[in-house]
Every structure is written in C-alpha cells, then in structure tokens.
Amino acid sequence: MEFRNKIAFWRGRREFDAALDEEMAFHVEERTDELQRSGVPREEALRRARVEFGSSLKTAEDTRREWQFTWLVDVIADLRYTARAMRKEPAFWLVAVVSLALGIGVNTAIFSLSVEALMSEPSVRDSSTIALARLGGNSHAGMPQFQFVRDAKAFPDVAGLREDGDINWRNGDETQRLFAMRVTDNMFEMAGIPVLMGRGLRPGEQDTVVISSRMWRGRLASDPNVIGRSLVLDGRPHTVVGVLPENHRTLFGFGFHPDLYAPVQGIQARVQLYVRTPEGTSMETARERLRLVGAALDKEMPEREIKYANDIRFTPVSGIQRVTSEKSISLFFAMLMTVVTLLLVIACLNVSGLLLARASSRGKEFAIRKSLGAGQSRLLRQLLTESLLLSVLGTLAGLALNLILTRLVSNVDLNLPVPIVLRIDPDWRLMAYASGIATACALLVGLLPAWRASRASAGDALKQSEHQVSGRLTLRRGLVVAQVATSLIILTTAVLFARNLVESLFTSPGFDLDKTLYASVRLVPESYPDAASRKALVMRAQTALAGVPGVESVATSGMIPFNDDSTYGGTIRTDISPEPKRIPRHVNRVGPGYFRTMGVPVLSGREFLDNDDNVVVVNQTFARLAFGDVPAVGHAVRFGEREVSIVGVVKDSKYAWMSDHQRPAVFECYQMSTGGSRAAIVNFMIRTPLDPETLVKSLRRTLNDVDTSAAVEVKPMKHAMGMALLPSRVGAGLLGLMGILGLVLTGIGLYGLMAYSVARRVREIGLRVALGAAPGRVLGLVFREGAWLVGIGLVLGLGASYFVTRPLARYLVEGLSTADPITYAAVSVLMIGAGWAACLVPARRALRVEPMEALRYE
C-alpha cells in the first residue's frame, strides 16, 4: 500500500508541489480572515498568520518527505552534491584518489600474491574432497604402502605424486633437464585434472606424458601436432598424450610448475599420498579411517623405526589449512601483508588529512546548510558519502594497478633451482577483499572529518572567516605524526632488507665463492641400475674433470650449497653422556677432498678418505653442542641405531641460506644412494685458481663426453646463490618500493599540512614581516613546526620499528640485528630529508608574503 502510494506520488510530484503550496496558502488566508474578524487590521492579520504558520518551505519539505523513499532521495542528492564538489576541486580529488589507488593497488597485489602462493586452488575436480595424507609422520610413502592404502578401499580413491622428479630430454644433440611430476597411473582419473588438448595419463600406461602449456608453447614451439609426438626422455621414447591448460595448478601447490607429468617408475619410488574422501565426510572421520588403514599396514608390513598408525596427518589441498604447514614462507607473506597494510593506512591518513583541511575550509558552507535546517545526521551522511565515493574510486583505480602489478609478477623469472610460476588471476577472493578494503578505507578516511564536523557549531563558523576558523590543527598534526611513524616502520623493514642484501653480497659464506664451480649431472636412472655402475661412472667423471686444464681439485657432494637443504631433527647420543640430545642439523654427503675444494678449514682431525666407512665430519657448532669443551675427534655419536665416529671438525660455513648462523652440520661420506628420485643426480664441486667463468664450457664438454644421455649443468658458485639471496632480493626489492611509496605519501601529507598552515597564517606572517622579522625567522616558523611533527613521528616510529621488526631476524645474515644502528640512522636521515623537502615549498611561500597584501587579504 505504502509502496504503491509512494510510486504514484513519484509520478505526480510536480502537481503535488503546486497543490501543497495552494493548501498552505489557503491555511494562511483562513487564519487571516479569522484574525480580521476578531478586529485585527488586514495587514497586521496577514503578518501574524504568516508568523504563526512558520517556514512554509520547511513544512513543504517535511510534507514531501513523507511521500518519498527518503534514503534514496538523500543518497541521490548526496551523490549529486559530491559530483559537483568534484568538478569544483579536481586537484583535491585527484590527489586523494591517486593516494588511495596506490595504497590499495599495492595492498591488493600483495594479497593476490600471498593467496596465490599459499592458498591457490589446485586444478582438480572438487578440490574440497581431496586431502594429502601422511602416515607415520612421513611426507612420502613407498609404492607397496601406497598400493596397500589404495587397496584397503577406505577411501573412494588414492593416488600418489612425486614432486621433485627430473627427467632428461634428448633434443637433437643436446640433453636438457626437465622438471617432471611423477604420478601414479590413476592420478589423472582420481583428481580429475583438466587438459587443454588430448587426454590425461591412463592406468597401466608406462611411456606416456602430459606436458605443460609452457613446455608446449616454449620448447616445443606450439607444435600443432604435439599429441602423439614422441619425446626421448631418459633414453626411452615417450608419447605426448595431452597438454595442460595455461592456468594449470598442481596438487602440490606453492606455484610449483613442472614441465610434464609422467608415470612413476619402479617399485623404489616414494610418493605423497592424495586421497579422495567420500562426499560429506568430516576431516575427523577421514583421519580416523586413515588411522585404521595405518594400523592394518603396521600388521601387514611391520617396520622397525616407524609406526604408520602414529602421527597421522591429513591436510586438505585447498583452503587455509595449507598455510600453517609452511611457517617460513607464511611468515614472509605475513610480513609483506603487514607492510602493505601500513602503507594503506598511510594513504588513508593522507586522504583523511586532506578531507579535514577541506572540512575546515567548508565550515562556512556547513554552517549555512545547518542553519537552513539540514540535520546533523544529514551532514554526516554527506561527508561519509564523499569518503565512500572516494574510496570506491580509489579501489577501482587500485584494482587497475593491481592487474598491472600482478601481470608483472606473473612474468618475473625468479631464477630458482625449482620451477615456480605464480599465475595470478583476479578472482572472487580479490573482489571480496577489495570491497572489504574499500569499506574500511571509507570509514578510516571519513570518520575523523565527520566527527570533527559534527562538533562544529553553526554560529561560530558563520561569524568567522576561513582564516580564523578553529586555531588548532591538533587532529591533522596527529595524523601527520602517525604517518611519519608508520612509514618509518616500513622504511626500517626495507632498509633492513637492503642492508641484508648488501651484507649478503659481501659476507663470506664460509667457503671460497670466487674459486669454485659446481657441475650437476643427471643420469638416466635405467642406464645405471646398480650402485656399482653408478660408482664407476662417478669415478670416471671425476677423473675426467680433474684432467681439465685449470682444475685444482674435484669432489663429489650430495647437495650443492645454497641450492638444496636438508635438516634432520632426530635425537643423538654421544659416548660421553647417556643423555639423548636434540640437535637439529644440516646433513650432507660429501666425497674425499670436499673441504679442500670448497676452502673450508679443517680445525682438527681430517677430511674423508676413499672408502671411509662409518665415520662423519661435523662442524664446530655441532661439536660444541654435542661435546661441549671435550675435543670431538675420535668420539662416537649415535644417530638412532647407527653409531659412527667423528674423524674431523670443520669450520662453520653457510649451507642453504645466507642467514645460516652457527648452524650445526654433519657430513657423511659420499656414496651413491641406492634408490629414490635423487639417485640419478651426481654433483661435483670444482676448485680452480682461474676465473671460474672460463672453465664452464670445457667442464660441460668433458661431462657430456662421459655420458651423452646425461643432462649437465655447470655454473660458477657465484651465480648459484639464487635461493640463498631470494628473501633478501625479494624483500629489498618489494619493501624498498613500498618504503619509497610510503615516504612519498607521508611527504605529501606533511606538505599538505604545512602549505595549509602557512596559508592560514598569511596575516600573521605578513604582520611579522611588517614589524621587521628577518627572513630567517619566517623560515624558522615553518621549519620548526615541520621539525616538531617529524621529530615526534620519528621517535614513535623508531620505537615501534624496534619491536615490530623483531620476527625478521630469521632472514638476516649473521651480525645484522633488527636493532641495527646504521639502519636506524639511515631511515632517520631519509625521513628528515623527506620532511625537509615537504616543508620547502610552503616555506618559500611564507617568505614571499607581501606584508601589505597579507594585511588586506581577506
């Protein structure tokens, strides 16, 4: 009823206004007649009747309002008003929208990046019912265990995946190493992985592969007849049966992007277990089922060291649960998110400051509107509409920036030893996040000015001119101080990472970076079926390498420093104490001459010799933690069941990360491992007195001659630091950018405030100049105010940074603490410089004030 009546009104609103005027006029006339009848003269009666009726405008307004969808009319009016304001002050709106766009663009870009890296949705059918299952705390399970779990029929389907498989592709006379994801033959069916062309792998197939779209477009030059094409992989022809779509994301996640999927080879392989849970089963039920399967497995295939039914882990492949498993990565993204949130806060404070400035110069306008009858809430809503519109515009512009930034990030080559491709596409999560951000910004930006406006009284504002309005700028000053403090936190983080990068480049890793190279050789596993044949090849290769002119020494190594890492956590026992100790340690297998080749000093004892058995070399930190002051050489250590004796202690060095600091390490004597996918990889460390770069070619040729089917990679160690420097590089790059952005935004905020402050004080300054104040004193006025603001912000910001940056210590090199004085000095200088620059223009404006003009200025 009401709704229909209102709609009817909307159609006839013009007639309504006329009728209402007529009705009110009639009212006044009747009253005039009545007064006249009681003896009041006509003129006087009319006047009194009008006074009694009061404001007919207001009555008409109130009456009309009864017929309207009030809120809608108001919103339209607010928007129309705001649009007019925008046309009037384009500069204000431009600065405000650009500020917000920068803040929001960078913020959402990092959000997209974090979501993609940590929570990307794998390309499978119904990802919510797939989970990664771990039995007995092991990340991977052997093929017999896999088959047992699958055949137990506790779950609709179970498939296995091996993420770090390499495969050699013989292409012409070149052998290239490709990254292969090894999967059990039922994986494509179980997961429902969509393909762009062809089909997935099928059960029972051995020599088929599905290639990535990147591989197809890149190495295979978008061959239109790629399906059915034969590739020689690990010495055997394989048929390409399918091509994955561009946006394929693996079950493994983290942006891991293999070149191809191939079936798991052999019974030796170990795979991650992915299970499909029945529709509607809770994680708890599924975990319990898995535990029962584990218990059955314990009966069927008892193992001495592990109980499969213990430590059952069940991780869904999508959603938030993934995030918690990778602490270091998650922390890094948490830090990035914190920084960009701070950046957004700075941007919002900037706009808030601008709005405050505008609000005080709009005091008069608001006072007039108020005295014309605009309600308090009406004015507040006007202000909030403006800030909402601002933040919506800012968000839209920010999203555009986001698309540009994420496109850039998607195409960046990180130069990592593992293939990682982050494909960032805008999705609903980004949209949801962006709308949240927009709302938060609108509130953050609009609340202060609104609160301030609500306290201004109409009378005061009307009486004063703009240049006298409310002497205090406390609120805006507070905002600028907050900006200075916040951007200091970002700057500190950025400078810490930049310092870290520089330090990393100049810090010695504890071995000779400039005189060493590595050669990584991946053999075709089938060509070397047993340890003896592999050992023969290693010997042959080592002899050949040692014969290359310029080579001083060659040693085998299980892992190349900075390219690989392994940490063992199990407890140890020493022969000097019955107490078991927990010493988490880096473990590597290295051959004779390794330490001499790397230039790592042997502090006591000796290096490995040929055919050393049951002996280890440890680093000084391990020796100290395990034996205290007792010399470790000659003593025995038990790792679980195995007892070995220590033959040497070497100096600490860095193993996987530049931030490795006094990290315990144990070296075992190099042997070819008997199985697993790494079995086919042999690494050599090579020492030369010459420039390592000059040896790369001859070393590669030598190794190629030893086995033409092997994929060979030779690099000076100097260039192999990709992973080690990654946190510093990404940190310094991204954070540096944000630090600069924050500094600029803060500078704009400070500039705005100072310019405004000078403009307000033009009369005062003019008077001072007229009374003979020297230019220095005038400048002092401006700079002193700026200095106070920056100073307070500096103290607060440095104090906050001291606490906030603490968790970053884990990314920093030895000797660089989060309380680094140089960093703190540097950011202070930067901030003071920015503050000075921001005051410069307003100060010059103050200097140019003409006394006479200023006094006349009104």
Add this chain to the structure above:
Amino acid sequence: MGTSTPELLPGTLYLLVMRTLAAGPLHGYAIAKRIKESSGAFLTVEEGSLYPALNRMLVKGWLKSEWGLSESNRKARFYQLTAKGRKQLEQEDKEFRSMVRAIKLVLDNA
C-alpha cells in the same frame, strides 16, 4: 508558531486528527481549529507538524483527500477517514485510553 503550549504526547497527533475527522471530512485549517477548540484551547497543533502528519496518514492509507469549497468559498483540500483509518482509530483510541487509565492509576496510588 506555537507559543507555550505543552508538547503533544508522541504519536497522539495521528489519534487526535483521526478522531476529529471521525465526524466528517474537514480541511487542514479546520482540523487544527477543531482540535484547539475541543481541548479548551489547551492544545495547539503546529502547522509544521500537521501537514506532514496528514500526508503520512495519506501514505499509510488511513485518510483520503479531495478538493472542495470551504465555507469562505475558497478552494480547499478536505481530508476524510477511510475504512482502514477507522479501524486504526478504534485501535489507537483503545490503546490510548488504557494507557491513560494506567498512568492515572500510578499517579493516584503509587
């Protein structure tokens, strides 16, 4: 404008207007005058609230209006209770009386 007349109890303006219209159609000025007279000049309805209130009741469908000629032979808008308005009046009348009775009980006895 209203001088020192007491404020109407909230919500009672609708009741008074509808009660006044129960006898037959009236124009706005007459409604205000009738309320004033019936209350022994104690209650004055301000024009600023009367017309919005009348329109509110039109929107709700309690009243309808049509144009006619006043006693002074001027064109005027006459308001009239609808069936829905009559029902509303009955209900509000009942509620108001019990409220007054209750308040009176408290004032007398408490």
